Amino acid sequence: MLASLCGALARATRPASAFEAIGNATAALLGPGLLTINAYRRASSEVVRLWSSDKAAYPVGGSKRKADTPWTRWVLHQGEVFVGEGDAALEAVFDDIAVIRGLGLSAVVNVPVCEDGRCVGTFNFLAARGVWTEGEVATLRLLAQMVAPALIAASREAQPEA
Template structure:
């Protein structure tokens, strides 16, 4: 895995967008995605914010919202491990916006929680066709947690703070 482009991106102005774009590019190259989003999580306040999206028309970067009680959110916050929802039935069971997901040609979602100092600070969300996220690709996604953590920490330092 080549982290050079990501490392150069983190050093550039225009943060945190530049870091998230470089992370998205690396994930796309190493794993493959149709849709990539980064979701910032303020666990103590119970707030979520989409910080980055490769399809901003369908999934715009926007303000905060309260964390919802979904199966995926509960598992991410509890297990703190990547969660695969593979196939239409799994996506429909786990996501209220499954129709939009299907309309984008996606039937598989891999949510990777990003944990720093015991706190879930975000998640990277990878969507593709059913069956795309093999055990090998999931392991590669695990390796993306380190650069993802850096992107979220860059956002905390140089991006806008979560606001209710």
């Protein structure tokens, strides 16, 4: 799987092609779930969805202004991975918990995507699990790093002055 992903990323001529390849690899490696790839606009404290595996529930272009919360400080400001397991953990950090519940999702891994030590986006995978294994979290961290060049390029295309 990783060899074919590397080939697909090398052939990708647009960020959307790279996102699709990463999305397919994520599903193949971790099973069904919801993957979103977001740009982070530090100046406006906003995340903007660049890609989604469920475009009906989480359409591309959707955005959220992120308030100053422990999650925001942990992921967007400090660049640390957030692992949430169980309904209470998700409810504590997501205002769209009703949609998440409706999709049958019960666990999340949010991986910050960084450039020059600063968070420029997030790689978010939600699934119907009780807990994440260390290997699953490591796999998601690796996939997030692989998506970084495309995320940075897409973010710059959408906001060239940044």
